[in-house]
Amino acid sequence: MTEPPATGSPPRGAPEGGPAPAIERVRAALAARNLSAEIVECSASTRTAADAARAVGTSVAQIVKSLVFLADGRPILVLASGANRVDVRKVARLTGAAHVQKATADATREATGFSIGGVPPLGHAAPLPVYLDEALLAHPVVYAAAGTPYAVFAVAPSDLVRATAGTVGDIAEEPPGDAARR
Ligand code: 5CA
Numbered sequence: 001m002t003e004p005p006a007t008g009s010p011p012r013g014a015p016e017g018g019p020a021p022a023i024e025r026v027r028a029a030l031a032a033r034n035l036s037a038e039i040v041e042c043s044a045s046t047r048t049a050a051d052a053a054r055a056v057g058t059s060v061a062q063i064v065k066s067l068v069f070l071a072d073g074r075p076i077l078v079l080a081s082g083a084n085r086v087d088v089r090k091v092a093r094l095t096g097a098a099h100v101q102k103a104t105a106d107a108t109r110e111a112t113g114f115s116i117g118g119v120p121p122l123g124h125a126a127p128l129p130v131y132l133d134e135a136l137l138a139h140p141v142v143y144a145a146a147g148t149p150y151a152v153f154a155v156a157p158s159d160l161v162r163a164t165a166g167t168v169g170d171i172a173e174e175p176p177g178d179a180a181r182r
Contacts, residue, residue: 003136012124013069019041019151020147020148020151022059022118022147022148023039023041023146023147023148023151024090024112024147025113025123025147026039026120026122026123026146026147026151026153027039027146028123028164029120029122029123030122030123030153033099033122033163034161035052035155035159035163037153037154037155037159038153039146039152039153040056040146040151040152040153040154040167041150041151042055042056042150042151042152043150044150045149045150046117046124046145046149046150046151046152047117047118047149048117049063049082049083049156050082051149052143052145052148052152053082053143055152056152056154058101058143059083059182060081060083060127061082061135061138061139062081062082062139062141062142062143063081063082063142063143063144063152063161064079064080064081064121064136064142064143064144064145064160065078065080065081065082065136065152066078066112066119066120066121066144066145067079067080067086067102067103067108068102068103068107068108068111068112068128069086069088069096069100069101069102069103069118070100070101070102070103070107071091071092071097071100071129072097072098072099072100072108073097074097075103075107075111075112075125075127075128076091076095076128076129076130077111077112077121077128077129077131077164078091078130078131078132078133078171079121079130079131079132079133079136079144079164079166080133080135080136080171081133081135081136081142081172082173083135083167084133084135084171084172085172085173086102086133086171086172086173087171087172087173087174088100088101088102090169090170090172091131091170091171092173094131094167094171095129095131095167104114110125111125111128112123112124112128113125114147115146115149117145117148117149118145118146118147118148118150118151119145120144120145120146120147121145121163121164122143122163122164123147127165129167130164130165130166130167131166131167131168131169131171132157132161132164132166132167132168132169133168133169133170133171133172134168134169134170134171135172136157136160137158137161139157139167140156141154141155141156141157142154142155142156142157142160143149143155144160166170
């Protein structure tokens with residue numbers, strides 16, 4: 001016999017009758033920056049860039065990965081195209097830090113107030129310096145996490161730059177083989 005579904009615990013952390021508080025924090029941050037981006041809650045997971053691309057019917061390159069790194073121990077947020085891996089040496093160059101490393105899941109939650117899979121590009125617990133992958137600017141619209149692994153919002157990359165007061169630069173790892181061809 002199978003267990004009956006648990007009662008009293010709505011799915012995905014959403015309280016009964018309303019969106020998750022994490023989504024509401026993102027909504028408030030978007031409104032505070034006069035961004036009229038619509039938050040789309042998906043029935044399918046948007047936890048990873050590939051999941052999110054599938055859920056909204058776009059390319060992985062148009063998904064914004066919101067990744068926390070520690071630059072000389074201080075948290076920064078890197079907004080990377082889902083198609084790219086982040087080159088920490090390039091991030092070090094862009095930030096002027098001597099040492100850059102990826103933050104752990106715990107450090108990410110502590111710095112942003114959000115859990116991995118739902119980390120948004122804005123609306124964090126405390127302001128974080130933001131660096132954006134220039135590859136995102138090749139698209140008219142990109143999709144970023146909206147606080148949970150089931151929600152995204154669409155935004156023009158230029159609006160994302162403005163709303164985050166971010167620095168745009170080359171932060172992508174070269175695809176394998178490129179270095180050899182130069
Ligand atoms: N919702 C999607 C698309 S908008 C999303 O949040 N994607 S993400 O790329 O920003 O978040 C997932 C990323 O978190 C992974 O690419 C990976 O780089 C990172 N990650 C996953 N697990 C860990 C972990 N244990 N420690 C540090 N980083 C992790």
